[in-house]
Amino acid sequence: MAEQEWMSEVRAKVGREYGRVYAWDEVNAPMIRQWCEVMGIDNPLYTDAAHAAASEFGGIVAPPAMLQAWCLEGLHMNNYAPGSTDENPYEVLKMMEAHGYPSVVAVNSDLSFERYLKLGEKLYYTTRLDSVGEEKTTALGTGFFVTLIMSFFSQKPAGDEKVGQLLFRVFKFRPANVPKPAEKGAAPAVPKYKRPQPGVSDDTRFFWEGVQAGRLLIQRCTCCGTLRHPPAPVCIDCHSFDWDTVEASGKGEIHSFVVMHYPEVPPFEHPNPIGLIDLDEGVRLVAGLVGVKRDEIGIGQRVQVEFQSFDDGELTLPMFRPVAG
Numbered sequence: 001m002a003e004q005e006w007m008s009e010v011r012a013k014v015g016r017e018y019g020r021v022y023a024w025d026e027v028n029a030p031m032i033r034q035w036c037e038v039m040g041i042d043n044p045l046y047t048d049a050a051h052a053a054a055s056e057f058g059g060i061v062a063p064p065a066m067l068q069a070w071c072l073e074g075l076h077m078n079n080y081a082p083g084s085t086d087e088n089p090y091e092v093l094k095m096m097e098a099h100g101y102p103s104v105v106a107v108n109s110d111l112s113f114e115r116y117l118k119l120g121e122k123l124y125y126t127t128r129l130d131s132v133g134e135e136k137t138t139a140l141g142t143g144f145f146v147t148l149i150m151s152f153f154s155q156k157p158a159g160d161e162k163v164g165q166l167l168f169r170v171f172k173f174r175p176a177n178v179p180k181p182a183e184k185g186a187a188p189a190v191p192k193y194k195r196p197q198p199g200v201s202d203d204t205r206f207f208w209e210g211v212q213a214g215r216l217l218i219q220r221c222t223c224c225g226t227l228r229h230p231p232a233p234v235c236i237d238c239h240s241f242d243w244d245t246v247e248a249s250g251k252g253e254i255h256s257f258v259v260m261h262y263p264e265v266p267p268f269e270h271p272n273p274i275g276l277i278d279l280d281e282g283v284r285l286v287a288g289l290v291g292v293k294r295d296e297i298g299i300g301q302r303v304q305v306e307f308q309s310f311d312d313g314e315l316t317l318p319m320f321r322p323v324a325g
């Protein structure tokens with residue numbers, strides 16, 4: 001089948017090298033120590049100056065797997081170190097999105113190294129759009145495998161030295177259940193994306209039927225009275241298979257939360273705040289947060305359930321809205 005015309009614009013970008021992204025900091029001992037602590041790595045080459053000095057490296061070196069960490073933007077999006085490019089190496093993904101391939105899944109990430117990095121080295125990377133495959137259909141849907149290669153360099157007076165690279169491959173696709181947009185000629189149809197349906201089993205059906213009826217039901221062991229969520233066939237306390245349900249008040253507080261910024265997958269709004277809610281009855285559940293801005297969400301915030309209908313009534317979900325404490 002002949003490829004759609006807009007894809008020639010995508011293919012013209014294959015091989016393009018996108019500009020430098022600089023590290024905020026040179027390779028340094030505090031970042032290495034904290035990274036090792038988080039990852040649970042206790043190799044003294046990375047953290048013990050005396051041990052490292054007596055080694056073949058003559059001093060502390062950075063764990064190779066840290067390579068990408070040196071040039072990351074930091075906590076806030078697009079906060080790159082001065083001098084970094086503002087080119088977007090993912091621009092072809094945006095083009096695919098505009099033509100009806102909204103979803104993305106990472107499929108490969110291969111990190112390779114030339115050598116160990118020493119304290120004081122200053123890095124940057126460039127990104128090459130390595131390849132865009134032919135259109136393929138997988139179980140997820142139809143789309144393109146896109147491969148990017150980030151090459152990392154250490155800045156040297158005598159010429160920058162390549163120290164490693166990261167191959168990153170994604171599948172950019174139209175989910176299997178979404179109709180294809182209109183062919184060229186007609187105005188491009190904006191496909192209406194639906195929310196994913198929950199997986200309903202014999203164990204969870206009561207919960208979703210309750211939600212559909214505007215009730216938040218929690219499973220209760222009829223043998224010992226323990227409440228449990230998510231639903232399960234057996235009581236973790238007394239191992240009884242007998243259960244009924246109680247209706248929760250819908251009141252609780254935010255135990256933790258995340259705010260999803262990227263990728264922007266329709267039909268979700270972005271940023272998309274999601275909470276882990278401690279219900280007053282003593283169980284936790286994950287649900288969307290509504291009526292709150294990103295910087296107003298707080299651990300311990302009191303919330304109240306409300307039931308929202310999506311996709312013309314096909315799906316009802318419990319969402320939680322902050323209320324006065």
Ligand code: ZN
Nearest residue numbers: 221224235238
């Ligand atoms: Zn029990």
